[in-house]
Amino acid sequence: MPAEAPRARFFYGWVVVGAVFGALFVAFGAAYSFAAFFNALRDEFGATRSDISLVFALSGFLYFGLGAVTGLLADRLGPRRVIAAGIVCIAAGMAAASLAQAVWQVYLTYSLGVGVGVGLVYVPAVGVVQRWFIRRRGMASGFAVAGIGAGTLVMPLLAAASIDALGWRPSWVILAAVALVIGIPAVLTIVPNPADRGLYPDGDRQPPPALGPAGGPAVRQAIRSAPFWLLFGAGLSTSLGIFIPFAHLTPYARDQGYSDAFGALLIGFIGIGSIAGRLLLGSSADRLGRRRSLAGTFVAMGLCLAWWLTAVQAWALILFALAFGAAYGGFVALIPALAADYFAGRSFGAILGLIYTSAAVGALAGPTLAGALYDARESYDLPIMLGIALNGVAVLCTLILRDPAPVPRPAAAPAAR
Structure with missing residues (x-):
């Protein structure tokens, strides 16, 4: 049997994975640390849960809704410039929010x-990351997006401790400084393509076999395809429930008699679970099949939300956070890897961004609707049950979706003479 093409001893693609880990740590640590600020902002401004949850919902809508534009910008200007601008915006937004005197000013900052x-x-x-790997794409994607889980673990806990010690205003300034200290060095380490270093994906010594038309499908071709709309539908359905815990788990914990610090700790447990989900599911999906593994994450998220309906004791809430985080983490790792299996090429950034706009709707509607329903009914049961049902729709989308073409093995190295 011919031997597989030899690889370099050290593959720079894993450095890129580490750099992306750092950038995502900063980005989503800033986003999900909002849970630690929820009750402090509500008490400061005398606002309703709907008003405060809209702060998180608007930011989620923007970062997923802008994916199509930022993916296109990265394809044209290079990802390093775009990512660096993002790190600066995150730091500036949190620093400016520390000066807010009304809720609407928190929206603007x-x-x-x-x-x-x-x-x-x-x-x-x-x-x-998808450009640097083909066969190991699920594993690499899992390691990279584990930065989201690590940020979800560390930043809310840092924010909660800082709020207790200093108040919410200085805490946002501290988080802004952390974003710059970690984010800028991470960006400087990113190399956009393996070709920029004279390398091929996965560290192979030879280019991979052609997988379709040169350059991959164009954006217009992709959005006319069934895989695009099925992935879009799955992302839209599940995201309506995904973001409810991130915005409302801390106030839910307070309703059960727990402290805000415990509520922030629950968000941290989601981060711990998501790290495990991203690493384990991302790696195993390369062997088990990414489409089937993605369907499994939707089933798991639905079951976790069902558990949340009756979770009152501390151990039950911790178990929910860990299990939900694992399922959510697997989903985040697998969506870009599976999308790349169908649409890899020069336009992949723009195509992936368009798929992520599905989550923008869920990020805006899910937490805001949950807050409004709570204000009206003083219960989270209805939005949670809606999230369970919509994960069923996401499962259906992935079952209808056909598997992508299998990835060929690289050409065998010439036999030594």
């Missing part, structure tokens, strides 16, 4: 700055 900033970081950063 935190929501706008963090929303635009994460939008500039997310799709370009994730898209870079």
